[in-house]
Amino acid sequence: MRAARMYGRRDLRVVDLPELGSPPPGWVRLRVEACGICGTDLEVYLNAPRSDEPPLSAADGPLTMGHEPAGVVVETGPDVDLQVGQRVAVEGHLFCDTCFWCRRGDYALCATLRSTGQGADGGLAEEMLVPARICLPYADTLAPEHAALAEPTSVACRAVRRARLEPGSTVVVVGGGSIGLLLSQVARLRGAGQVVVVEPVKRRRELATCLGADLAVAPEDAGQALADLTEGVGADVAFEAGGRPETVRRALEWTRKGGRTVLLGVTNGTLELDLLSFLLSEKELVASLSHTYDVDFPEAVRLLETGQVQVEPLISDRISLDQVVTHGFEALLAEPDAHLKVVVLPNGPVEPARAADLEATG
Template sequence: MRAVRFYGRRDVRMDQVEDLGSPKPGWVRLKVDACGICGTDLEGYVNGPDDREYAGKGILTLGHEGAGTVVETGEGVSLAIGQRVAVEGHLFCRECFYCLRGDYALCVRLKSLGQGADGGLAEEMLAPEYMCLPYADSLEPHHAALAEPTSVAVRAVRRGRLAAGETVVVVGGGTIGLLLLQIVRLRGAARVVVVEPVASRRELALRLGADQAVAPDDAQATLDELTSGVGADVAFEAGGSPAAAKAAVELVRKGGRTVLLGVTGGSLELPLLRFLLTEKEVIASLSHTYDVDFPEALRLLESGQVVAEPLITDRIGLDQVVSHGFEALLAEPAAHLKVLVVP
């Protein structure tokens, strides 16, 4: 079968690889219906290890935003052949301090499909049953592939303890930002401002329910006007840059919460006295859990309360992952939101 594999920085290849064979007990083999490329994949493409093999980590099939159809089940699996599922992606130990608390994303032995283990940018993939969630026929498989990024947004909203009636600012109007926007609206945010440099994304944010969508330079003035100078109750940083994180912290009111969820290098400087005097909270939110965030995300897509189609800008084949995926995202980041790979 064909698989898109990561060899090292800027070295991703579509290979002909051996068929996966039968799944082990508790696992299934899936035909991949669609798998998204996300900012984390791009970050790995640009800044990942120089040479995975040299680093002792082996060549890896990419893809952690998958949806597929069950083609073979291992022993003890109750999913049926032909069932369509969305794939959550985290492999965790169930034994460590964090797993026992249900904080699976913090597992000390955490691996993810497409990141620490072979993922879904292939014709077929293997996955444990627990991370494969069936969904209703009414949901298109391409949209089910957005369950993973949607669950990232679901978790962030939970981590931010959003209450009905609050004013929210979302910094970054990419796929995650536009999912966050839809979810905070559903959770009763009174006012939502999206901060995004790209005009076409601002227009999309308005269509998806933002009260205002503004360029970064206009964010402070807009928030000041909207809140009589107080600031937002909650900010979500979905821009994936230190500048977005800084803006998010600055746009919340005293005592407000900033949720950081964009994957980025760099650091956030906090002037300690000002931080203390404002009692602001900065909260990190990492990916999702298979038992809480992921099912909630899939149900939001299934019910149509969160829409995926406007976020999908490209559908490409496995052989186009580098040319029409990574390189296109680098050359023209503003022209793409979710790039879906359809094997």
């Protein structure tokens, strides 16, 4: 079996592995049809500790990357309800289900959390083993490449939930990458009145308005545009999806007094906060971490199945597993603005009937 394995910082290799064998109780073996690459993967690729150090290491050393897979069940372990041949999207969290946070349903905060592609083998492989519980069957009308975007869509669903969006709210999304473009769609579906996307790359701004944003502006124009839209008070909710301290600062700045700033971009940086003005503005700063298998993920899959969230326009590249380094990770690093969502097809292109579907919806 072929898999893209991380051996250390910026050292990803497509290698032959022994066959995976039968899944244990409660698990299934999937043939991976599609797996997205996202910003978090790039963070791991660039900044992960050596492969023999936690949290990257799988039990046996090098780690198969990929946390946005969709696949077909090819074998089920005991005590599994899924059927062989069923198509599923994979949520990805391997949580203990017994700790304080799991008992509250906050699975992403699990004391011993690992995820596919981060701490456990992921989906950039021809096949993978995964707990059945985090595999969600999806309708045959949804293409596997689109199902692979259930994971980032569920990130957006959670962030919108964390924002406690009120109907008619003015929302600003800082960062028009895949997550930002999904967020702007989900926020609109969940009642946002005005949606403004702030993004430096012109092509992404055009895409944002195609996907339903009311306004897409460059960062230097955003302050004025928001002031014009909101009688000078700022957005009810700002989502930070840029993943840099600077974009966090701007998101806070563009949030109105008494409004909410939701952080979901991944960054290692730090931010200085003027505590007096923060207090006087009574803003809320809320973090939103990934998703849950039982709430956010099913919501995302339904939004994709029903076509309420459009993902085909976000897919910039479809590549083979062998191209994962050159046309995937390194291409995204070399020319981040030239790509959006790169989807890897580890078992080759999807079958023709589905390709026809894609053209019809694309």
